[in-house]
Amino acid sequence: MTLKELFAPLGQEAPPLPVRGLTQDSRRVEPGFVFVAVPGVPLPHRRPLDGHAFIPEALRRGAIAVVGEQDLTLPVPYARVADSRQALALLARRFYGEPDRALRLFGVTGSKGKSTTAFLLHHLLEEAALLSTVGLRLGGEARPPIGHFTTPEAPEVYAFLREAADRGLREAVLEVSSHALALKRVEGLTFRVGVFVNFYPDDHLDFHGTPEAYFNAKTLLVERSDLAVLNTSLTHLERLRQRPHLLFGPGGEVWAEGVREEEGLRFTLHTPWGKGEVHLPLIGAHNVENALAASAAALAAGVPLEKVLERLSGFPGVPGRMEVVQEKPFRVVIDFAHTGKSLEAALRTLRPTTQGRLLLVVGAAGERDPRRREDIGRVAARLADKAFFTEEDHRTEDLGAILEAMARAAAAEGGRFELVPDREEAILKAILEAQEGDTVLLAGKGHEATLERGQEALPWNEREVALKALRLRAKAEGSSPREGGA
CATH class of the missing domain: 3.90.190.20 (Mur ligase, C-terminal domain)
Known part of the structure; x- marks a missing residue:
C-alpha cells in the first residue's frame, strides 16, 4: 500500500511512497513506517507520556509520515487528526486490508474469567484464531502473547487478524479488555457474538475513575456485536438487553443444574438446543460460569450441542489459570x-x-x-x-x-x-x-x-x-x- 492510498480517507494529500508498516511506538519505527503520535494515558501513579514528544526519534528511525493531534510542521507528510487513537485503529485496518471482513469475530469481555472463556470458546469452535492475555492460537498453532496487554494495540490486532485470514481461518476469538475498548484498540471491528462474562465494579478504577465509566467501556463490546451473550447477574442487564441477546446463568436460556466437583466439574447443561451432561476437567465451581458463557456463544454460532459436550470434556485447560x-x-x-x-x-x-x-x-x-x-x-x-x-x-x-x-x-x-x-x-x-x-x-x-x-x-x-x-x-x-x- 502507498502513503497516498493510506492517507486518502483522512483527506490528506500524500506522495505514492510505499508504506512498510505503522506504529504508535517510536522504538518500533523502521524505514518506510508511518508513526502515529498518541497522547499518553493519565494515571494516578505517573505522568503520561505523549507520543508527540517522540516524533523526532521516529523521524531519525526512518518514518516517512506522521499522524498526530497537534499543529505541527514536519519535513515529512503530516496528517493532523482530532483523535490519534481512532486514527491508529482505522489506519491499521486499512493497511492490513480489512481482514475482519473475512472472519467471524467473537469478543469476550468481563472482569474475571475472560481468558478461560476465550480459550474455551476457541476450543469449541475448533479451527479458529485466538487473541488473548495468555497467548495466541492460529488454529492449533500456539504462540506467546503480544506484550503485557490483554488486548494489544490496534496495529498488532489487525496484523494478527490478517494472518488468520491469510491462513484460511474463518473465525477469530478476541479477549477484549475494558482498556482496549476505552483506548480504541479494537475500533472498526464488528463482532458476530460479544460475550460479557461478569462485572465487578471495583476493578481498574485507577484507569476508569468510576464503576460507571468502567461498565460503560465494557458495554461498547455489546454495542458492536450482532448478538450479545450476557450473564444474568450483570449490572444494568435491562439496558444491555436492548440488543439481540442470549442469557446464561440462573434464570437464563443457558444454565447449569446439579454442579458437583468430581475430578473436575460435572453438571447438566440446559440450552434452547437441548440438554446434556458435561464433564469439564477444570478446578473450581466458578469455571461453570465460564463454560456456560463459551457454550452459549458456540451454540449461537451453530456448533451442535453434541460437539459442545464432547469438546468440553476434552478441554486441556489454560496455562497459568489454576x-x-x-x-x-x-x-x-x-x-x-x-x-x-x-x-x-x-x-x-x-x-x-x-x-x-x-x-x-x-x-x-x-x-x-x-x-x-x-x-x-x-x-x-x-x-x-x-x-x-x-x-x-x-x-x-x-x-x-x-x-x-x-x-x-x-x-x-x-x-x-x-x-x-x-x-x-x-x-x-x-x-x-x-x-x-x-x-x-x-x-x-x-x-x-x-x-x-x-x-x-x-x-x-x-x-x-x-x-x-x-x-x-x-x-x-x-x-x-x-x-x-x-
Whole structure:
C-alpha cells in the first residue's frame, strides 16, 4: 500500500511512497513506517507520556509520515487528526486490508474469567484464531502473547487478524479488555457474538475513575456485536438487553443444574438446543460460569450441542489459570490471581480440596492502584494459612514499600506471613515448607513470560521456577518430583 492510498480517507494529500508498516511506538519505527503520535494515558501513579514528544526519534528511525493531534510542521507528510487513537485503529485496518471482513469475530469481555472463556470458546469452535492475555492460537498453532496487554494495540490486532485470514481461518476469538475498548484498540471491528462474562465494579478504577465509566467501556463490546451473550447477574442487564441477546446463568436460556466437583466439574447443561451432561476437567465451581458463557456463544454460532459436550470434556485447560504443576504428595498450583477479589476466589476454590494447609506465594504490581496491595494482604491473611509476600512486576516503584503495605494489611488481620523479596526464593521457601496434603498456590504471574524489575523485563516462567524448586526439594530428599495436571 502507498502513503497516498493510506492517507486518502483522512483527506490528506500524500506522495505514492510505499508504506512498510505503522506504529504508535517510536522504538518500533523502521524505514518506510508511518508513526502515529498518541497522547499518553493519565494515571494516578505517573505522568503520561505523549507520543508527540517522540516524533523526532521516529523521524531519525526512518518514518516517512506522521499522524498526530497537534499543529505541527514536519519535513515529512503530516496528517493532523482530532483523535490519534481512532486514527491508529482505522489506519491499521486499512493497511492490513480489512481482514475482519473475512472472519467471524467473537469478543469476550468481563472482569474475571475472560481468558478461560476465550480459550474455551476457541476450543469449541475448533479451527479458529485466538487473541488473548495468555497467548495466541492460529488454529492449533500456539504462540506467546503480544506484550503485557490483554488486548494489544490496534496495529498488532489487525496484523494478527490478517494472518488468520491469510491462513484460511474463518473465525477469530478476541479477549477484549475494558482498556482496549476505552483506548480504541479494537475500533472498526464488528463482532458476530460479544460475550460479557461478569462485572465487578471495583476493578481498574485507577484507569476508569468510576464503576460507571468502567461498565460503560465494557458495554461498547455489546454495542458492536450482532448478538450479545450476557450473564444474568450483570449490572444494568435491562439496558444491555436492548440488543439481540442470549442469557446464561440462573434464570437464563443457558444454565447449569446439579454442579458437583468430581475430578473436575460435572453438571447438566440446559440450552434452547437441548440438554446434556458435561464433564469439564477444570478446578473450581466458578469455571461453570465460564463454560456456560463459551457454550452459549458456540451454540449461537451453530456448533451442535453434541460437539459442545464432547469438546468440553476434552478441554486441556489454560496455562497459568489454576494450572496444577504437582498433585501429590502436596499440590502446587499456578494462577494469575493478582487482585484481592481474584485471589479470594482462587483461595476459596482450593480450600475444599486441600487436606492440609494452604500456602500462598503472592505479590502486588507496582504502578497500579495502591489499594490492590492492601486488598491482597488482607485476603492472604484471612484465607491462607501462611503467605510469602514477594515481587510481582514492581517496575519503578520501591519493592520494599509495596511489601510493607501488604504486611501492614495482613498484620491487621492477624495473618501469618514472611517477606521474601526475590520471587524465585519465595517459591522455593514455600515448596520446602509444604507437607503432605498441603496446597501451594503461586499467584499473580500465571502465564506471563517476563518479570518487571525497575526498567527491566526479565524472562520468567512460573512453571519452570516451580519445577526447579520441586527438583531441589526432591534432590534433598532423594526422590523425584511428580508432575501432574487437572
